[in-house]
Amino acid sequence: MDFRTELAAFLRSRRARLRPEDVGVRPFSGRRRVPGLRREELAELAGVSVDYYIRLEQGRSQNVSDSVLDAVAGALRLDAAERAHLGHLTRALRDSPAQALAPQPVRAGIQVLLGALDEVPAYVLGRRLDILASNRLARVLFGDFDALPAERRNVAWLHFLDPGARERYPDWEQTARDTVAALRMDLGRYPCDDRLCGSW
Known part of the structure; x- marks a missing residue:
């Protein structure tokens, strides 16, 4: 995934x-070639220099501060989900793939709780809806996760590729939509995850 392109397109x-006129900014003079706010207008509204905003939009400002992101998000009137997405995209430019793909251990206390x-x-569940641990009843109801190869211990894989999945869920289509939404949310959180980006 090209995070610079994603960030630029999003902004x-x-x-x-x-x-x-929607945000109380006096329009810059001259012919408007694009709909909406110009970069200069947004920079003024956010209280940052035009050059700094252009670098941010082009993905060339990798260490942007939270206060600048908040100012830009406020100027753009982003909702909570959009603010989170902006944060994920800017962090993806800064973080290495190794950081995004750190192991997903299950703490001993969680294992004890599952057994109880x-x-x-x-x-x-971990990233990508990977099934990291389960109790006996989950394995009876959904299938023996431990008997599956590691790449198949995944809710999305089971939901879409397991032949018995449609019989297991009364409203399979709604569950499918929920599964895709969860994967999209993870992609926003962990955009450096190559497996999540399509190498299944």
């Missing part, structure tokens, strides 16, 4: 939906 799309839950099925 441009959010600028395009705002007009100067003997009347409800329970499992622990």
Whole structure:
């Protein structure tokens, strides 16, 4: 995934939906070639230099501060999900793939808790909806995760590729939408995860 391209497209799309009069900014003179706010107008509204905002939008400002991100997000009137996405994209430019793909250990206390839950099925999910641990009832209801190869111990894999999945869920289509939404959320959180980006 090209995070610079993603960040630029995201910020441009959010600028395009705002007009100067919507946010109380006096429009810069001259013919408007693009819809929405110009970079100069957004920079003024966010209280940053035009050059700094351009570097941010082009993904050339890898150590942008939280206060600048907050100012830009406020100027663009981003909602909570959009603010989180902006943060994920800027962190992805800064973080290395090795940091994003750190191991996902399950603490001993969680393992003990799973074992104690003997009347409800329970499992622990990691990135990509990987099933990291489960209790006996979860393995009875959803399948013996431990008997599967590691790459198949995954909710998305089981949901879409396991032949019995459609019978297991009363509303399979809604569960499928929820599964895809969860994967998209993880992609926003861990954009450096090559496996999540399509190498399944």
